[in-house]
Amino acid sequence: MVRNAAICKVSERLALVPDRTCGSCNVCCVVSKIDEPALQKLPGCRCRNALSNGACAIYAARPETCRGFFCGWRLLSWVDERLRPDHAAVFIRLTKDEKLVLGPHQFALMVTVLSREGLNAPGLAETIIAAIGERIDTYLVVPGPPGYTSCRKWINAALGEAVKRKDAMALGKLLREQYAEAVTKLDQTRPVILTASA
Numbered sequence: 001m002v003r004n005a006a007i008c009k010v011s012e013r014l015a016l017v018p019d020r021t022c023g024s025c026n027v028c029c030v031v032s033k034i035d036e037p038a039l040q041k042l043p044g045c046r047c048r049n050a051l052s053n054g055a056c057a058i059y060a061a062r063p064e065t066c067r068g069f070f071c072g073w074r075l076l077s078w079v080d081e082r083l084r085p086d087h088a089a090v091f092i093r094l095t096k097d098e099k100l101v102l103g104p105h106q107f108a109l110m111v112t113v114l115s116r117e118g119l120n121a122p123g124l125a126e127t128i129i130a131a132i133g134e135r136i137d138t139y140l141v142v143p144g145p146p147g148y149t150s151c152r153k154w155i156n157a158a159l160g161e162a163v164k165r166k167d168a169m170a171l172g173k174l175l176r177e178q179y180a181e182a183v184t185k186l187d188q189t190r191p192v193i194l195t196a197s198a
């Protein structure tokens with residue numbers, strides 16, 4: 001199996017969801033930042049090693065950052081089957097960043113909407129209902145321009161009532177509102193500075 005890669009040590013302790021493979025997806029090889037001597041890559045910029053069929057040209061020698069990374073779609077069975085990142089324009093990842101993990105879990109969920117169409121991705125509302133229903137800190141992320149930081153919003157409280165009612169339609173409406181608010185902050189994004197020396 002050819003597998004692609006990128007960032008996050010949370011994945012080391014979780015089993016992969018059976019029957020989900022990366023296939024031709026390599027969204028994480030575009031979205032993620034890599035900043036280590038072996039490879040430096042800005043977020044939003046396609047890795048020079050990412051091939052059009054989803055494979056990695058240096059798979060056997062890929063950098064540490066890429067090893068062991070799987071997105072939320074690969075790791076969490078309750079992330080809807082239809083949300084493969086290259087199909088859904090939604091990229092879900094886990095983070096253990098202690099500034100972001102506020103509740104009872106070991107990780108928070110970062111839901112990056114890659115384009116406005118992603119807001120309507122089938123299964124997105126149900127996945128967010130499942131996450132917030134379990135009190136997983138969930139953030140809506142809007143990417144900045146390539147090479148720039150992103151905007152994020154913690155959405156647990158704002159979507160809480162719709163989650164309680166399991167009302168996917170109401171949740172979708174609230175999510176669009178949260179997205180619109182996050183977009184207004186895109187002018188506050190700043191260039192990402194890579195620090196590892198090559």
Ligand code: SF4
Pocket residue numbers: 004005006021022025026027028029069070071072073074084085086091
């Ligand atoms: S984003 Fe997920 S499905 Fe796509 S290549 Fe990365 S790990 Fe695989």
Ligand code: SF4
Pocket residue numbers: 004005006028029030034039047048049050051055056057058059062063066
């Ligand atoms: S080195 Fe390979 S696995 Fe890592 S980001 Fe680039 S293409 Fe993806």
